[in-house]
Amino acid sequence: MTATAAPAHLATVVDEPVQWVGASAGSPRPAAPAPASVRHTPAWWRDTSGAALWALLLGVTALWxxxxxxxxxxxxxxxxxxFGRLTGLVASALLLVQVFLMARIPxxxxxxxxxxxxRSHRLIGFTSFNLMLAHIFLITLGYxxxxxxxxxxxxxxxxxxxPGMLLAIAGTLCLVMIVVTSIRAARARLRYESWHxxxxxxxxxxxxxxxxxxxxGQEFLSSKAATIFWWSLYAVTLAAVLIWRVAVPLVRSRRAALHVVDVRAEAADVTTVTLQGRGxxxxxxxxxxxxxxxxxxGAGWTRANPYSLSAAPLDDTMRxxxxxxxxxxxxxxxLPIGTKAHIEGPYGRLHPGVRTRSKVLLLGAGIGITPLRAILESLPANVGQVTVVHRxxxxxxxxLGSEIEQLTQERGGRYLVLDGHRIPGRDSWLPASVAALGDVEALRRLVPDVTEHDVFICGSGPWMAAAEKAVREAGVPQDAIHIEHFAY
Structure with a gap:
C-alpha cells in the first residue's frame, strides 16, 4: 500500500488501517546515483568487547x-x-576504559x-570516580x-x-569538575559547547x-609483569585517542575535502546543508x-557539533x-557556499547494517525523522514491508515530508503523519486526539505484525522513551529495536 496525499486523522487510520497519509512539506531530492551498499555489523563484536572488559578487571585483580x-x-x-590499593587499581583501569570507549574506535x-x-562511558565514569574516592579514604585511614x-x-x-601527589591532587580536581558537570541537573544548565x-x-x-x-604505586612496581601491564594499558589508551580522535579525522577531512554547495531553509528554524568532496x-x-x-x-569553528545525515551518502555528496x-x-x-568542513566520523549504530529482519518500521518525531529518512533511502527497493511514522x-x-513520501512510494511502503499536541499528564508517543487509545494498542492497529519488524526510533528523549516502551510491550525483541539518544 503506497502513501497518498489525502489528509486523514489518526483516529480514522487506526480504525481503518488501509488509509495512510503522506505529507506536503519539503522538496523532493533530485535523482542521484544509488547510495553505497549496506555494511552489516557482526554480532560477535559486542560479545568480544564486553568479554575484554571483564578480562581486564580480572587481570587487575590477579596482579593485586x-x-x-x-x-x-x-x-x-x-x-x-x-583494599585501598585495590580500589585505586580498579578505578585507574576503569578511568582508562572510560577514555578508551570515547576514542571513537570504529x-x-x-x-x-x-x-x-x-551510557557505558557515564556509568563507568561514576563507578571509577566513586572507587577513586574510596581509594583516597582507605589509603589515608590505613596509613x-x-x-x-x-x-x-x-x-x-x-x-x-x-612523589607525584600534588599532580594527583590536581588530576583529582579535574575529575571532580567533570563528574559534577555530568550530573543531569548541571548538564541542563550548560551549553553543549561549554560541557564539551x-x-x-x-x-x-x-x-x-x-x-x-x-x-x-606498589602494584605498578611489584613485578615486571605488572609494570608491563600498566604501561601497556596507558600506552594503548593514549594511542587510541591520538589515532582515532586526532590523526584519523585530520586525514579523512583532508581526503574527503568536503565543502558546502547548498544551504536551504526547510522551515524557519530548520536548515539543510549539502556538501560535496572528492573522496x-x-x-x-x-x-x-x-x-x-x-x-x-569563522570564530568558533573549532567547536564540534554532532549532526546526522539526512540523506543516504553518495559517492561525492553528503547532506x-x-x-x-x-x-x-x-x-x-x-554558511557561505564553499565553506570547508572538518569531520569526525561516521559514528552511531542507527543504520541499515544492524537490521535483523526484512520488514522495517521507522518511528520518528520532529527533527528526529532526518536520520530515519536517510535509512529509508539506504534500504534496497526490494526490502519488503516498510512503514514510516512521523510524529x-x-x-x-x-x-522532508515529500521526500519521505516519494521514497516510501518507490519501496511500496506506507507513510503516516501523526499530528497534534501531546497527551496532558501522560508519557505517550501519541497525540492528544487519540488519548482514548493505549500506546501499545495504537501501535498494533497501525502495524499489526509489528513483532516481525526491525524498529528504528529517533526523536526527543521523552518521546523516544515512550515509543520504545510501547514497542517492547508490543512484543518486539531487544535485538530488533534500534534507538540512539543524542543528549549529552
Whole structure:
C-alpha cells in the first residue's frame, strides 16, 4: 500500500488501517546515483568487547593478589591499605576504559553505537570516580592507623613528601569538575559547547594521575609483569585517542575535502546543508549515522557539533538537516557556499547494517525523522514491508515530508503523519486526539505484525522513551529495536 496525499486523522487510520497519509512539506531530492551498499555489523563484536572488559578487571585483580594483596589484610591498617590499593587499581583501569570507549574506535562504534557507548562511558565514569574516592579514604585511614602521627599529619605527609601527589591532587580536581558537570541537573544548565570543553579536562586528569601511580604505586612496581601491564594499558589508551580522535579525522577531512554547495531553509528554524568532496565515498558512512562537524566559517569553528545525515551518502555528496537549537546549529543557516568542513566520523549504530529482519518500521518525531529518512533511502527497493511514522505537533512541521513520501512510494511502503499536541499528564508517543487509545494498542492497529519488524526510533528523549516502551510491550525483541539518544 503506497502513501497518498489525502489528509486523514489518526483516529480514522487506526480504525481503518488501509488509509495512510503522506505529507506536503519539503522538496523532493533530485535523482542521484544509488547510495553505497549496506555494511552489516557482526554480532560477535559486542560479545568480544564486553568479554575484554571483564578480562581486564580480572587481570587487575590477579596482579593485586600476586602483589601480596591478600597477605596484608591481617591488621586493620593492612586491611585498609590493601583494599585501598585495590580500589585505586580498579578505578585507574576503569578511568582508562572510560577514555578508551570515547576514542571513537570504529569497531566499538559499529558494535555498540554511540548511544550505548555514552551510557557505558557515564556509568563507568561514576563507578571509577566513586572507587577513586574510596581509594583516597582507605589509603589515608590505613596509613594513619599504622602511624603514630595521626590522621592530619598523614594527609600532610602524603601531600608534601610522596612523589607525584600534588599532580594527583590536581588530576583529582579535574575529575571532580567533570563528574559534577555530568550530573543531569548541571548538564541542563550548560551549553553543549561549554560541557564539551570541560570534559576535555578528563584527559588532563588521567595524565596527571599517571606519575603518582608509577612512582609510588606498589602494584605498578611489584613485578615486571605488572609494570608491563600498566604501561601497556596507558600506552594503548593514549594511542587510541591520538589515532582515532586526532590523526584519523585530520586525514579523512583532508581526503574527503568536503565543502558546502547548498544551504536551504526547510522551515524557519530548520536548515539543510549539502556538501560535496572528492573522496566522501572513502568515509564508508551509512544512512542514519552522524558526524561531528566543524565548519570553517569563522570564530568558533573549532567547536564540534554532532549532526546526522539526512540523506543516504553518495559517492561525492553528503547532506545534513538541522534544527536550530543553539548557536552552533543556528549559524548553519548563514554558511557561505564553499565553506570547508572538518569531520569526525561516521559514528552511531542507527543504520541499515544492524537490521535483523526484512520488514522495517521507522518511528520518528520532529527533527528526529532526518536520520530515519536517510535509512529509508539506504534500504534496497526490494526490502519488503516498510512503514514510516512521523510524529509532529503541527502538520506544517513535517520536515522532508515529500521526500519521505516519494521514497516510501518507490519501496511500496506506507507513510503516516501523526499530528497534534501531546497527551496532558501522560508519557505517550501519541497525540492528544487519540488519548482514548493505549500506546501499545495504537501501535498494533497501525502495524499489526509489528513483532516481525526491525524498529528504528529517533526523536526527543521523552518521546523516544515512550515509543520504545510501547514497542517492547508490543512484543518486539531487544535485538530488533534500534534507538540512539543524542543528549549529552
Amino acid at each position: 593478589v600476586h602483589g601480596s594483596g591478600l597477605q596484608d589484610v591481617g591488621t586493620i591498617a593492612g586491611f585498609l591499605t590493601s 569497531w566499538f562504534e559499529r558494535a555498540w553505537g554511540q548511544d550505548e557507548l555514552v 594513619a592507623a599504622a602511624s603514630k602521627a595521626g590522621l592530619w599529619a598523614t594527609i600532610v605527609d602524603f601531600t608534601v613528601n610522596y 570543553l570541560i570534559h576535555l579536562y578528563g584527559y588532563l586528569g588521567a595524565g596527571l594521575a599517571l606519575p603518582h601511580q608509577l612512582w609510588t 566522501s565515498h572513502r568515509l564508508k558512512a551509512q544512512g542514519g549515522q552522524f558526524f561531528n562537524w566543524r565548519f570553517q566559517d 545534513i538537516t538541522v534544527k536550530h537549537l543553539g548557536d552552533g546549529s543556528a549559524r548553519l543557516a548563514q 509532529v505537533s503541527d502538520r506544517r512541521e513535517t520536515v
